[in-house]
Amino acid sequence: xxxxxxxxxxxxxxxxxxxREERDTRPQSALGSGEQPTPVTTLEPGGQRPSPAxxxxxxxxxxxxxxxxxxxxxGWFNCSGCHANGGxxxxxxLMDEKWLYGSSIESIHATIRDGRPKGMPSFHDKIPDxxxxxxxxxxxxxxxxxxxxxxxxxxxxxMPHPSENRLPDAATLGKSP
Amino acid sequence: xxxxxxxxxxxxxxxxxxxxxxxxxxxxxxxxAANELAWLIxxxxxxxxxxxxxxxxxxxxxxxxxxxxxxxxxxxxxGAEHRKLRVVLIAVAMTxxxxxxxxxxxxxxxxxxxxxxxxxxxxxxxxxHQWWWEVRYEDATPNRIxxxxxxxxxxxGEPVRLLLTSTDVIHSFWVPSLSxxxxxxxxxxxxxxxxxxxxxxxxxxxxxxxxxxxxxxxxFIIAEPRARFDAWWNDQLRPARSPASGEAxxxxxxxxxxxxxxxxxxxxxxxxxxxxxxxxxIASRRTLAAGTxxxxxxxxxxxxxxxxxxxPGAHMPVMELNGDELNAIVAYLEGLK
Ligand SMILES: [Cu+2]
Numbered sequence: 001x002x003x004x005x006x007x008x009x010x011x012x013x014x015x016x017x018x019x020r021e022e023r024d025t026r027p028q029s030a031l032g033s034g035e036q037p038t039p040v041t042t043l044e045p046g047g048q049r050p051s052p053a054x055x056x057x058x059x060x061x062x063x064x065x066x067x068x069x070x071x072x073x074x075g076w077f078n079c080s081g082c083h084a085n086g087g088x089x090x091x092x093x094l095m096d097e098k099w100l101y102g103s104s105i106e107s108i109h110a111t112i113r114d115g116r117p118k119g120m121p122s123f124h125d126k127i128p129d130x131x132x133x134x135x136x137x138x139x140x141x142x143x144x145x146x147x148x149x150x151x152x153x154x155x156x157x158x159m160p161h162p163s164e165n166r167l168p169d170a171a172t173l174g175k176s177p
Numbered sequence: 178x179x180x181x182x183x184x185x186x187x188x189x190x191x192x193x194x195x196x197x198x199x200x201x202x203x204x205x206x207x208x209x210a211a212n213e214l215a216w217l218i219x220x221x222x223x224x225x226x227x228x229x230x231x232x233x234x235x236x237x238x239x240x241x242x243x244x245x246x247x248x249x250x251x252x253x254x255x256g257a258e259h260r261k262l263r264v265v266l267i268a269v270a271m272t273x274x275x276x277x278x279x280x281x282x283x284x285x286x287x288x289x290x291x292x293x294x295x296x297x298x299x300x301x302x303x304x305x306h307q308w309w310w311e312v313r314y315e316d317a318t319p320n321r322i323x324x325x326x327x328x329x330x331x332x333x334g335e336p337v338r339l340l341l342t343s344t345d346v347i348h349s350f351w352v353p354s355l356s357x358x359x360x361x362x363x364x365x366x367x368x369x370x371x372x373x374x375x376x377x378x379x380x381x382x383x384x385x386x387x388x389x390x391x392x393x394x395x396x397f398i399i400a401e402p403r404a405r406f407d408a409w410w411n412d413q414l415r416p417a418r419s420p421a422s423g424e425a426x427x428x429x430x431x432x433x434x435x436x437x438x439x440x441x442x443x444x445x446x447x448x449x450x451x452x453x454x455x456x457x458x459i460a461s462r463r464t465l466a467a468g469t470x471x472x473x474x475x476x477x478x479x480x481x482x483x484x485x486x487x488x489p490g491a492h493m494p495v496m497e498l499n500g501d502e503l504n505a506i507v508a509y510l511e512g513l514k
Contacts, residue, residue: 128495
């Protein structure tokens, strides 16, 4: 009896792992406008309204599928042409702890969407919004800023750094908390 | 079984056999390699069926025969012992010769398959992507090299050499009516020679599980008389037609200023993406998205409006287009004959 209950519990626990890779391939507003939904009022039951961007950021960073999509698009959209595989080239390195425009996923999203003055092009019309979030989440994984349980695995080609899921956690600098 | 039931059963069997014909069937061969394989399949099946029947008879016979009086265990009967030994030896010899014989047969069939490509004048590089086929016609003259997708035109009656590779995971190229299957492996080139005896359209399918849309990774081999094939190749080398209407012109502008340009190439325009199918002559193809939809204005619109609804997981994202923009892009692509 207890054996059955324990097995059941373990199975249910294992199932929670499925969320790690939940594949959401459609943006919330297919055929809609690309802008963030503008709140009509700031009055919300319960006070503070959570910013929609925050939800997205969190769900993209903890999701192995979105991170690996970001990794694929980083090559497909030729980010690697200027940033190499994160080590930097004509554009700055993305795998170090230095951020010119902030390390939050929102500011990286803004960098990719709107561009930056010293040579980072704007991809506003060129990359659908969800894919920009995927790229931003992947860029953060290059310096160990996403959960290693979700970060992408090794590349087929030679890389200047270990695979993203083996980088030291940026928050604790690799030391266990 | 009663008479009508039996006739019905036989007719159903014949009807099922009907399913073996058509444009994608190893049992309805349309080229020398598939012929060789079909012959092997039938021979193996027939021989194995015959052996199975003989074994069943040998097993059933003693069961059905009247039991003999049990022999005295201590009395030696040399004659009977020898007969039994001979039966076993004959059975072993037959088994060995059948296995060796079938091995030799498939060896010679393989030799024939390998000889099909000798003297192939045309080389086509087929690259598997999740979940479509990139097709590149090699030529000594660089400006005659042609890149297209999902449809492989070949001259009928001539051997053609396919160089198979992949950029992501292992796929497998299989056009049952023309040849056996061969894997497309990242970082490696496998050579498959094919030949279609007669003009026709033969369907192929990825035969190695490669992810979510493996089932929708079809391809078509279109065998044509040499003259038609050469005309097709020359026609495909043209840059894309310029838009014929105002709406199509708007569509071209949208294509060049929206994400489409990041992934797709359209010859003669600045769109030079190489990670997705070449769309220079998209409207001349029979199907969309590797055989998922037939080519039509409506299906083009359906695909561009919601690729994730048509082929969930495919590497083309849903883009934000309003109705007018969608119509304009479709009008443009529809003109790319
Ligand atoms: Cu496949």
